Amino acid sequence: MSASVIWIDESPYPLAEGETLYESITRHLGADTVPVLCHDPALEPAGSCRMCSVEVASGRAETRRVRAACHTPAESGSWVWTDSEALTRLRRGILELLAADLPEAAFRPRESETANPLQKLLAHYGVSGSRFPSGGKALEVDDRHPYLRFDSSECILCGRCVRACDEVQGQFALAVAGRGYDSRLVRGMGEDFTRSGCVSCGRCVQTCPSNALTDRYRARQLRSEHRVRTTCTYCGVGCSLEVLVNAGRVAAVQAPEHAAVNHGHACVKGRYAFEYVHHPDRLTTPLIRRGGSLQPATWDEAYQHIAARLRKIITDSGADAVAGISSARCTNEENYLMQKFMRAVIGSNHIDGCARVCHAPTAFGMRKTIGTGAATNSIDDIGQTGCLLVIGANPTDAHPVIGARIRQRALKGVPLIVIDPRRTELAALADIHLQVAPGGNVPLLQMLLHWILADRLENTDFIAARTEGFDSFRQSILKLDPGQLSRQCGVAPDLARKAAHLYAGAGKAMSFHGLGVTEHYQGSRAVMLISALAMATGNIGLPGVGINPLRGQNNVQGAADMGVQPDLGPGYLDMADPKVREHYSANWGAEIASNNGLRIPEMFRAACEGKLRALWVIGEDLMQTDPNSCKVRYSLGCLDFLVVQELFMTETAAMAEVVLPAASHLEKDGTFTNGERRIQRVRRAIDPLPGTKTDGQIIVDIMNRMGYAQPGYDASLHLEEIARVVPFFAGVTWDRLGDDGLQWPVDEDGTGTPILHRQGFPNGKAKFMFNEFVPTPELGGDRAEFPYVLTTGRILQHYNCGSMTRRTPNAQLIDRDYLLINPSDASYKGIRDGDKVEIRSRQGVTRITARLSDEVKPGVLFTTFHFPEVAINQLTSGIFDLDSMTPEFKVVAVNIVGF
């Protein structure tokens, strides 16, 4: 007999290194072999409930001892009995003690619900009451939170919720207080959920084995007719969700425990903000502008109207007069269809998407340096890295599940460096917070590189073997004066030096960046410097390293992959290349447009100039989310024909000639590609609301109306076509994607790629690119009129223009945009917390509620852009990234003019 054997219930089983008895038993005999209450395999064992007690002996006839399986190491050669009369007595004894304090209703599930783990065990062991005296337990109901509810009468103090909050979310909002029998679960300091620092991620509810912690939807225990696994629509993390459906309505959402991306975690948006789907504001009929107002119409009327208008415009002004803006909230298949519609049916390369207002500089900067504009590594690599560098990103709000992972690692001592003008949650936790002045990313990154090179911290082997352009790059960087760079970026040279040493000395360092890098005058050039940091230190092509852009919307990656940009078609093939056009033409059976496509800001300009006459917009509220709203309004007003596909009547839809009611992601099939290049299935949980159609079906319909024979919207069918057209989708099929998807490039045989650039780069070698720092014109000239710098971002509870999240109970958590202002600025201006203030920029003016906070330095203001009442983009600037035309949202010269 080999050494690593464990005898379970008198049969031998192989033993794995370092596993507990529980792990060993459940691995071989299934999860229900040993009863548990306090144990959740996703959390550290607690050894509290003792229900998992088993009998252990060193041999079959040796003395048996009772041990809790959840935390007892399994030892080779030991004998374990999972059940016996004595164990049953013990388990029943524990349950009877619990039962003494349980209310009658806790023993059996409600009609509409399934039994929770406690109820199952009570039933299994036949405990329907207790011989012990009841009473003495403190009773409390906390139901003041829009989603979360706590009822102490059913709380068994197993501590799973506390561990979930500590170990998964890292929020420490829950604790057990008091001692012994008088122990009780507290939110914050014995207050309630709303004041506890809780971020409503719902992980505590998901793990609760009784009904003590529940949510508004009773998600964990609810009986449902269907359960559908799909992918979240709220950010580029791409969490897997399980949607519970009853009577054709979305009843609740859970996070699948074994999902590759989120491992049972989710955030307040993904888990709870779904009620917008059934909101009465949903558009459910096409609208056509007649006599100045939008009037209900049939689909047929709408299509006829559109087709006629488009044909006329093309005939009169050419295909060049028509443009399309696709949506990163839509599926890959829909984005593919939209660009195909523009290129093959309309005959124009005027196709762009919201990446233009977010990560276009990432795509550009990374392609120029390492050859691929996508995250080099996987989210799970966070668990393996030796240093985390977060640049211009606020993942605990904008990418919460990744934010929580980073938080956990930082709490466990992995060095964390945060570059951000604001002291974000992660910045407060970081080893080093480089509080850069808005607009100062380039000189700060140059300073980090300066110290790495000046202090000889670079990885010479990697540089020699895998990069080019280093020598001249090095010379240019070393010529820079740290003192001068420090003045330009507002970060002390010594602190930057410490950070440089931490990053370069970690062995494995992983960077994350967000729109705080890209949405700048020199956004693309900052991205090239982030590449240079990784290249200079050899942090590419290994587990736990790399350059990892945090994608804003759920499918920004996918939309770009599918060719939603004017210059590059599906698979990033250059539209200027005739061979590429031939490739598409062969696949699409149509002549392919060869014009120079317009990017979104160029579309606005062309509209003003009368060159662009028709615009088709899918799921984007340009009026609220593009900069300089006043100019956007004017540009849209110049168009002859605007078509908008939307869920709700947005500011942009209100300007359209035709509005088409679209279906949400819960009402359609398809795929999203998340920030780690993972292509995941989106599955229809409910039918499209009556009167609505999926965006894909709408495009297909209009393609057919325009004379192109396109089969109906069918995700698996379109995916087949995409796999033929896009080289890195070669092995992707609907069935192969399964529950957890595949990371591209996907080989013919279906093998995905968790880590890019292990061997080489697409262009052979990675290229160091140096650019001089050029300060943004926004902050140039006379600043006396606009002495403050406004920067914008997202908040946890809301998503972009807020059209979805504002129509859920999330609005009860946060009901407005706030302006963060440093107390010293506030006191200088005489502003008190909660005052309404008026802020003005060169572009516009708005009123907003002030909140005093030292998260921002004096002179810097911060706000979100989720509420149309504030419409902060009236203020944002007309400056664009020099290389990719992404607007500079993050730096606006403003003044506070009154309140």
Add this chain to the structure above:
Amino acid sequence: MMENMNSAVMRTPEDVRNAARNLDFPAASLYGAASFYDFMHGTQEGKKAHVCTGTVCRMSGKEAEVRHRLAERFKDDEVGEMSCVGHCYRAGGHEAGGSTFDVGDIASGESSGIPFCSALDDSVFAQVDDNDVLYRAALGDVTAMAGQLLASGLRGRGGAGFPFARKLQSCAAHPGQKYVVCNADEGDPGAFSDRFLLEQRTGLVLAGMLAAAHMLGARDGYIYLRAEYPEAAWVLEDAIGRYARSDAAAESGFAFHVVRGAGAYVCGEETALLNSIEGLRPEVRLRPPFPAESGLYGHPTLLSNVETFAAVPWILAHGGAAFAAMGNGRSTGSKLLSLDRVFARPGVLEVAMGTPLSEVVYGLGGGFTEPVKALQVGGPLGGVLPVGMVERLSVDFESFQEAGFLLGHGSIVAIPQAFPMPEFLAHLFGFMADESCGRCFPCRLGTRKGADLLENALQKPVDPALFEDLLETLERGSLCALGGGLPLPVRNILKYFPGEMACCFQPAEAK
């Protein structure tokens, strides 16, 4: 962390929020930890005087007198309770103004010392005039010192009796920064021998810790001192101050820290103690890993009891063989016993391991001053033995274990003939219910339900089958010895005093 928590004000949620911000600790976690302790956030917070409610004081009947005297100086709501202040040799213990007293001190208003008597010619715990001599000896040749400690056979005096040299070896074998921690949380009601050592043999304790630190290369040592021993705190601080100015401190670079508890019996359990120092809820940790591998802040930690450390200087001075020669087989050296006020000669008594218990009780202890029916030896979790069994036992781990009892920490509480056993048992269960940490279900629920049953047993007799089920659940299911150990004295009482206990039990009607 616990040091900072003790000095933080935490009365209102706003206080806790501020303290959390200052200590850079999550507010809910801080509140969860602070609310565990009697004197930090519990019922006893902010009281100006405390009456001892330990077993001996309870049985002595002196409580009324003490309360009466305290009422002269304090308002009703300023007087709280403590268990136990370690004045069991006279009883009537109480605390006021940072000092502890007993009935004997009421007249004078001065706290008198603990009587000490050694039956040995050469006491292991003899007074030493110059602590510096001890400290110098503690910094000797490491290999030689380890050899002597191994030869001594010294076993942990906290009650578990784990070989000290093995603990040292195990701690030394794990890499990384090491800590030495002294468990001075002598929570057993009836025990006061550690209080004696801390207050009157301070140098021995410190030198023992220093020797261990020297052998391990540890730089920091923590003495976790219970809040109920206020005098020991300033005696320790004073001795540590002197040590810090000594050559030994300069040479070793080792620093002592006193961490004061805040009223929680379970902190005497070693892993709860470590959590307490770290500012976490002092709940029992899962083992393995043991502290020698992963202890304070996750570092290898040598954690031992006061008396164990205090024995080390004698061993280093006289050699391990001399210590081992005193003993009785596997129990070597001498042992301190705490004799309560019922003995004719109460106080701390040092005897060689293996000394017949009858010699202790009737010889050295001078017999009883009133009729006694049973002894509880080794704290509330120790066995309850009828006086008739005294003749059959000797003071060593093996003798007690073989007879189904525990030597434990060596406290001997005499249960007077006149004190009702049902009341003793209810008090015992109630104490455990109050002190259970709550981490594991059997102990958290079982101790309270058991206490509730016994409290009303005279009006509503308990079903013996139910009680036996409860004991079995506690015994087999509990995470640590607090819940797991309680059935031992309970079963002793049921076995040896069935007549007295009969009134509490009555089988339930067959269902």
